[in-house]
Amino acid sequence: MNMTWLLPAMLVIPLIGTGLIALGAPARKTALIVSLLNLVPGFLLSGVVLRTGEILFGPQSIQAREVFPVQFSLGLDGLSLPMVWLTLSVTLAAMGVAREGIKREKEYFICLLLVGLGGLGAFLSVDLFYFFSFHEVALIPSFLLIGIWGQGDRTGAAWRMTLYLMFGSLVLLVGLIGLVMAVPEMARTLDWRVLTGYLKVNPLAPGIQTPLAALLLVGFGTLISLFPFHSWAPGGYASAPAPAAMLHAGVLKKFGLYGLIRLALPLTPLGWKEISWLTGLMLAANLLYLGLAALQQRDFRWLLGFSSVMHMGTVFLGLIGGTLLGLSGAVVLMVGHGLSAALGFAVAGEIGQRAGTTWMQDLGGLGKKAPKLWFYLTVAAMASIGLPGLANFAGEILIFFGSWSAHPLWVGVAAWGVVLSSIAMLRAVRSMAFGPTSRTVDASGLTDFKGFNETWPYAFLTFLLLVVGIVPGVVLGPIRPVLERLFLP
Amino acid sequence: MTAWFCPEVLLVLSGVGLILVDALAPHGLRKGVSLLALGLSISLLGWTLWSSGQPLPESWKNLFLADGIAVVFKPFFVLCLVGVSLVSIRYKLGTEEGVRAEFMALPFFATAGLCLLAGARDFLAIFVALELVSISLYLLAAFHRTKPASLEAGMKLLVMGGLSTGFLVMGIAWLYAASGTTEFSRILLQQAGKPASPALLLAAGLILTGLGFKIAAVPFHAWAPDVYEGAPMPTTTFLAVASKAAGFVLLIRIFGLGALALESVAEVFRPILLTMGIATITLGTLAALPQRNLKRLLAYSGIAHAGYMLLALGTLGEAGMGTVIGYLWAYLLATLPVLIFLNEVERIHQSSDVRHLDGLGRRDPGVALGVTLCFLSMAGLPPLLGFSAKLSVLTTLWSAGEIPGLIVGSIMAVIGLGFYLVPIRAMYWEREADVIPAVRFPSFLVWVVLLAGFLNLILGLQPKPIIRLVESSLAPSLVASPKPNP
Numbered sequence: 001m002n003m004t005w006l007l008p009a010m011l012v013i014p015l016i017g018t019g020l021i022a023l024g025a026p027a028r029k030t031a032l033i034v035s036l037l038n039l040v041p042g043f044l045l046s047g048v049v050l051r052t053g054e055i056l057f058g059p060q061s062i063q064a065r066e067v068f069p070v071q072f073s074l075g076l077d078g079l080s081l082p083m084v085w086l087t088l089s090v091t092l093a094a095m096g097v098a099r100e101g102i103k104r105e106k107e108y109f110i111c112l113l114l115v116g117l118g119g120l121g122a123f124l125s126v127d128l129f130y131f132f133s134f135h136e137v138a139l140i141p142s143f144l145l146i147g148i149w150g151q152g153d154r155t156g157a158a159w160r161m162t163l164y165l166m167f168g169s170l171v172l173l174v175g176l177i178g179l180v181m182a183v184p185e186m187a188r189t190l191d192w193r194v195l196t197g198y199l200k201v202n203p204l205a206p207g208i209q210t211p212l213a214a215l216l217l218v219g220f221g222t223l224i225s226l227f228p229f230h231s232w233a234p235g236g237y238a239s240a241p242a243p244a245a246m247l248h249a250g251v252l253k254k255f256g257l258y259g260l261i262r263l264a265l266p267l268t269p270l271g272w273k274e275i276s277w278l279t280g281l282m283l284a285a286n287l288l289y290l291g292l293a294a295l296q297q298r299d300f301r302w303l304l305g306f307s308s309v310m311h312m313g314t315v316f317l318g319l320i321g322g323t324l325l326g327l328s329g330a331v332v333l334m335v336g337h338g339l340s341a342a343l344g345f346a347v348a349g350e351i352g353q354r355a356g357t358t359w360m361q362d363l364g365g366l367g368k369k370a371p372k373l374w375f376y377l378t379v380a381a382m383a384s385i386g387l388p389g390l391a392n393f394a395g396e397i398l399i400f401f402g403s404w405s406a407h408p409l410w411v412g413v414a415a416w417g418v419v420l421s422s423i424a425m426l427r428a429v430r431s432m433a434f435g436p437t438s439r440t441v442d443a444s445g446l447t448d449f450k451g452f453n454e455t456w457p458y459a460f461l462t463f464l465l466l467v468v469g470i471v472p473g474v475v476l477g478p479i480r481p482v483l484e485r486l487f488l489p
Numbered sequence: 490m491t492a493w494f495c496p497e498v499l500l501v502l503s504g505v506g507l508i509l510v511d512a513l514a515p516h517g518l519r520k521g522v523s524l525l526a527l528g529l530s531i532s533l534l535g536w537t538l539w540s541s542g543q544p545l546p547e548s549w550k551n552l553f554l555a556d557g558i559a560v561v562f563k564p565f566f567v568l569c570l571v572g573v574s575l576v577s578i579r580y581k582l583g584t585e586e587g588v589r590a591e592f593m594a595l596p597f598f599a600t601a602g603l604c605l606l607a608g609a610r611d612f613l614a615i616f617v618a619l620e621l622v623s624i625s626l627y628l629l630a631a632f633h634r635t636k637p638a639s640l641e642a643g644m645k646l647l648v649m650g651g652l653s654t655g656f657l658v659m660g661i662a663w664l665y666a667a668s669g670t671t672e673f674s675r676i677l678l679q680q681a682g683k684p685a686s687p688a689l690l691l692a693a694g695l696i697l698t699g700l701g702f703k704i705a706a707v708p709f710h711a712w713a714p715d716v717y718e719g720a721p722m723p724t725t726t727f728l729a730v731a732s733k734a735a736g737f738v739l740l741i742r743i744f745g746l747g748a749l750a751l752e753s754v755a756e757v758f759r760p761i762l763l764t765m766g767i768a769t770i771t772l773g774t775l776a777a778l779p780q781r782n783l784k785r786l787l788a789y790s791g792i793a794h795a796g797y798m799l800l801a802l803g804t805l806g807e808a809g810m811g812t813v814i815g816y817l818w819a820y821l822l823a824t825l826p827v828l829i830f831l832n833e834v835e836r837i838h839q840s841s842d843v844r845h846l847d848g849l850g851r852r853d854p855g856v857a858l859g860v861t862l863c864f865l866s867m868a869g870l871p872p873l874l875g876f877s878a879k880l881s882v883l884t885t886l887w888s889a890g891e892i893p894g895l896i897v898g899s900i901m902a903v904i905g906l907g908f909y910l911v912p913i914r915a916m917y918w919e920r921e922a923d924v925i926p927a928v929r930f931p932s933f934l935v936w937v938v939l940l941a942g943f944l945n946l947i948l949g950l951q952p953k954p955i956i957r958l959v960e961s962s963l964a965p966s967l968v969a970s971p972k973p974n975p
Contacts, residue, residue: 072950072951132871133872143910144917147918159910166903174895181884181887
């Protein structure tokens with residue numbers, strides 16, 4: 001059976017959801033149903049991809065000799081499959097975490113759905129124009145989500161994040177333009193499948209690769225909040241409402257990494273070699289500087305923000321390690337980090353709502369009062385540290401093994417990053433979960449999760465973390481052929 | 490086709506007709522003169538589209554031509570006229586209400602001038618057509634005889650317009666001195682292959698100065714914000730969209746593809762145009778940041794847009810011209826609805842301060858969504874049409890190797906988001922101001938704005954129609970067109 005139409009259906013379903021909500025359908029219910037419904041094409045398409053390798057929708061021109069050869073074509077292969085699943089799961093969990101009765105509920109859920117839609121569209125796009133555009137779709141809804149429903153310095157955070165991301169996007173755009181224009185006119189195309197195939201046979205001149213790699217590094221680097229382009233991220237996540245932070249840290253940030261794996265690294269390999277000293281320094285700073293910054297945080301949300309940003313350094317290490325092992329580890333860690341960050345921000349949001357604060361020193365004795373909440377808090381913290389059995393561990397260990405031969409120094413640095421993040425997280429868990437019950441917790445009348453309705457998003461994310469952690473093959477299997485095609489000669 | 494049925498002639502006749510109806514018709518019918526104007530403009534749009542493929546009347550062929558640019562831009566200008574009529578209908582004239590017919594009719598004359606400009610092949614025709622536009626606009630800007638702001642706007646426009654016309658005439662005179670003709674293709678033929686004479690370069694410089702005023706490019710931009718703010722809303726609309734576009738059409742005709750599309754001239758003027766473009770983007774963007782009056786904000790944003798187009802134009806290649814043409818359409822489709830909306834805001838609140846938009850997202854979600862899409866399109870955010878426009882500017886600059894322009898253009902696009910988000914923030918983010926009575930927008934305007942917003946979205950997702958338009962406009966360029974009888 002021809003199932004290609006399921007690809008656009010995955011984008012149309014959330015769109016219909018936003019339309020229905022705008023027209024007055026009950027907001028949370030609609031958003032939940034839509035996100036749940038979107039798993040159906042997800043499952044069906046996964047079957048096809050696992051069997052045949054990839055599935056494509058839309059015009060598949062080999063070459064288009066036009067002024068502006070955009071074509072709306074979608075595709076799903078082994079590499080985008082884990083990303084799409086990450087998006088679907090985190091979106092579903094985010095809708096589950098988002099509560100009813102928030103002010104201006106309609107707009108809230110529409111914005112959330114649009115952020116998820118942007119991520120999904122970017123991972124599904126084959127045409128560079130749409131690849132880039134879909135990611136930007138999420139920009140304005142995020143701006144509104146933080147600005148209207150955020151907390152703390154929401155105005156500053158929203159502006160900083162939006163302008164930073166716009167800056168990154170434009171540098172990225174210039175890089176992509178350069179990439180496309182560097183191809184001779186006869187073979188010029190915006191379809192990255194064709195582009196990759198062409199450049200594999202006819203690689204770019206080394207002279208152009210370095211500036212392109214630098215542009216793509218800054219562009220994608222800003223989007224994944226790599227040092228020194230990170231300063232939008234911790235504050236932005238700390239101020240965003242929990243579901244928005246989940247979607248942003250869990251899904252959208254992976255767009256930059258995905259772009260690096262899909263485009264930047266395989267298409268300009270010599271350029272990356274040329275600037276490897278720079279990337280090494282950046283990732284070291286990411287791990288150590290931001291790790292130390294994470295240690296200083298007193299607010300759990302900010303701690304999560306910094307630790308989420310710092311883990312990007314580890315993923316990046318896997319990317320520049322240059323081995324399939326490291327790259328596979330990076331993809332696993334992307335998934336693991338997406339899930340654990342989402343879980344972390346969801347728990348932080350829950351604590352903030354139930355206890356009225358996320359200041360860690362005020363939250364002693366949480367474990368006694370709310371054991372379920374404590375459990376998921378610990379899972380998120382342990383996943384982020386890299387406890388074996390949870391997804392992040394599988395990714396990190398592969399990255400360390402894979403990058404050892406090329407960058408032993410940076411692997412050593414990354415190990416210290418793990419230590420820093422462990423200290424920060426363990427301290428956080430200790431001060432929040434254990435010890436005598438603090439006055440704030442007492443006074444807030446904190447209650448635990450009640451019933452399935454409140455627990456399932458957390459259980460769902462935990463389950464996925466365990467699955468990927470225990471059987472990393474579910475991610476490693478499908479991505480292997482794609483990575484081989486991209487990176488092996 | 491006989492000359493009587495050309496859009497230009499019909500436009501003038503419609504304008505005259507409107508005034509006659511007002512003067513001769515019984516009092517009861519006069520009320521309908523606004524609606525009549527709108528109806529006429531819409532039917533003229535249809536006529537222009539339908540007749541666009543027709544050949545020109547024989548007697549016009551020495552001064553005008555019907556090439557791709559003319560075919561693409563005549564409907565553009567008449568569409569502007571429809572927008573202006575729509576704004577005019579909803580515009581309160583106050584003490585000048587008695588002469589509404591003239592207020593409705595003057596844009597018709599100006600549009601006739603613009604349509605003539607779009608097809609002009611001779612500097613004499615350009616000058617006459619441009620004066621038809623300018624003089625109508627002077628009147629329209631100062632239409633509120635008793636309001637100081639409007640008078641100031643009219644005065645500024647008059648002085649600056651007069652100055653720019655002076656430069657232009659001087660330039661044409663020098664051009665005639667240098668080449669002995671004012672017809673584009675003959676200038677081109679005569680000068681091709683020769684090194685540029687100082688007289689020719691001086692002429693080109695003077696013409697560029699004259700047109701620089703029209704498009705409000707730095708350093709000839711200073712009039713724009715004051716005039717936009719002070720002039721009646723329909724005039725602002727006309728200036729912001731149609732007048733700017735006319736300047737660019739002339740720049741394309743003169744520097745890009747027509748009279749002065751000479752390698753010797755390009756050598757000198759490429760850096761000048763690019764530098765102007767960089768300066769214009771930078772000034773427009775940075776000066777727009779602190780603006781809280783939306784008319785002024787749009788004025789500076791228009792200056793910034795002119796800068797982007799100048800950058801693309803400055804590459805002086807065919808790709809650059811196509812980019813400018815596409816950009817102009819994107820600019821029109823995003824700016825016109827915002828101005829229509831702003832007119833309504835001004836009608837309700839007597840000012841266009843951004844705080845009047847507070848809480849609009851809840852009060853009137855439809856119109857807020859439409860305006861948001863338009864503003865985001867102006868900011869160049871994907872997947873809206875404005876993004877494709879900016880993308881093609883950046884692509885043009887990259888392939889021409891103009892790295893400084895590329896860098897400045899990208900950075901300013903980021904900063905630009907800073908002010909385009911100001912109205913959006915007000916609409917969705919701020920609390921509803923409770924002092925304002927809940928006045929609803931008329932529903933047909935809500936639909937116009939909303940549909941325009943979605944048009945930006947659809948064309949952004951599928952820019953093929955605009956690409957086709959650009960391709961067809963460049964098809965038979967002036968250089969390739971048959972030479973007239975000497």
